[in-house]
Amino acid sequence: MDKLSIFHSLVNLAAADNKFTDEEIRFLVERADQWDIPTTEFDTALAGLTEGTLEVNIPESHENRIMLLKEMIRLMAVDGHLAEMEMQLCATASGKMDFTSQQFSDILDEILGTQNK
Numbered sequence: 636m637d638k639l640s641i642f643h644s645l646v647n648l649a650a651a652d653n654k655f656t657d658e659e660i661r662f663l664v665e666r667a668d669q670w671d672i673p674t675t676e677f678d679t680a681l682a683g684l685t686e687g688t689l690e691v692n693i694p695e696s697h698e699n700r701i702m703l704l705k706e707m708i709r710l711m712a713v714d715g716h717l718a719e720m721e722m723q724l725c726a727t728a729s730g731k732m733d734f735t736s737q738q739f740s741d742i743l744d745e746i747l748g749t750q751n752k
Contacts, residue, residue: 639670641703641706642667643680645663646663648691648707649662649663656713656714659713659714661713662709662710691703693732694732700732703728704732704734705746707725708725708747711724717743725743726739
């Protein structure tokens with residue numbers, strides 16, 4: 636799974652509650668810039684939302700699964716806190732990616748500890 640697929644998954648996650656916050660939009664724009672994702676691909680990801688194609692693709696490699704989970708946590712916590720519903724969504728995705736609860740907890744601590752510094 637490449638960064639473009641991970642980006643599409645993040646856009647879908649941000650839209651899961653049927654709204655985009657300013658923080659989520661900034662986060663997605665920053666990732667698009669960091670990962671050299673063209674504006675047309677950003678538009679394509681948003682167009683997929685209007686077609687009702689909300690999906691998160693699970694990467695095959697363990698390394699990409701870690702990357703996706705970390706980015707999911709960052710996206711969900713971009714407003715300064717991780718709400719209970721967001722935590723449950725990340726935990727469910729973590730389980731589907733075959734992470735143990737301890738691995739999820741370790742990744743969560745790593746990301747949230749980093750964001751608070």
